[in-house]
Amino acid sequence: MNEVKNIFCIGRNYAKHAVELGNEVPEAPILFTKPTHALTYAKGEDITFPADKGEIHHELEIILHIDKPVKKGDRLEDVVSDISLGIDFTLRDVQSELKKKGQPWDRAKGFPNAAVTTERFPFPGIEACRKETFSLLKNGDVAQEGTINEMMFDFQAIIDECQEVFGLGAGDLIYTGTPEGVGPIKDGDQFEFFWGSERIGSFIVSMK
Template sequence: MEIKNIFCIGRNYVKHAEELGNEVPKQPILFSKPTHALTKADGRVLSFPKLLGEIHHELEIVLHIHKNVEKGDLIEDVVDKMALGIDLTLRDLQSELKRKGQPWLRAKGFRESAILTDFWDFPGIEECKKNSFSLTNNSEIVQKGTINEMIFSFQMILDELIKAFGVKAGDIIFTGTPEGVGPLEDGDDFSLYWNEKKVGNFLVDRK
């Protein structure tokens, strides 16, 4: 599956905004990652040198767009697949960039900072509302959420992206992370779950 653009939404859960001491946004915060950031949650070991500083995991639902989108299109007509993903953030660097008023790209778009499970068929909004998604580290749940807790719905996110950038076939959208973000440590073993089903995992090397 070819991926064209990686769009991301920041601070889309109230408790996540609060845990980092950020204001709750009144409109979606948009950013992107280069496709070079992509990697798979297929059991592989991901290596991040310690010199990069603190790196935080952010669990997210990821939507795949299968057609060119026009203003007024509904999310269920343009999304065909979904996955779970991890948006990794160089937190020390991001804090420094924010202080300087500079873009986040260096802190968000580094290699292997967009970790994806395999995609599966998108079941629709109502079905997604009945499900939770979670991340475990060494078998302990560290993040868990549902789309019912989102500040901005899938449709609101899509509408904002259409207005700001345009959305076309092959684009994917990271839709925001619930509370519980935290640092990667050497030897961590992360697993991603859709309800009780394990859909991906990866190991961390921080030498």
């Protein structure tokens, strides 16, 4: 297993999510990054979040795991070994203020534990992914659910864009965007990740 080198993220990749936040639907992928210090794993334990930064929103995502250097023209199946599910956490109030000032989102996206991931599992192939739903349960209820068919920019387009803009190599992660249903978290919330009917990770929110 490769050490995580970079965390790249795609913003507003599901049209309904862009609309629910009152944002324009993008014509090209919106790219941003998170520091590796933000990464943590959903293993059933408490994960700590800041209690003094305003609302923190969950954004469920499929994560692509890159296992080799990527060259222009490489196919998805040749460079993605595994996938996982995760959450791109956002300090929503902080992000709103940054957007008003025209400043980067880093403060809202890169705080400790802002990039949660389940354990990785083998990439089943693009056709299998098209047939599967992924979902996030909050306190037993479905909070977010989606399929990759709803993406505006598919996995291949995302890899091509990240390779051209940043370069991609072994150990890089790509958070591929979130379906609608994002919302705030609170102390004690219990979250569970599902790939189809299979539960693949969980955690409990601890606000401090």
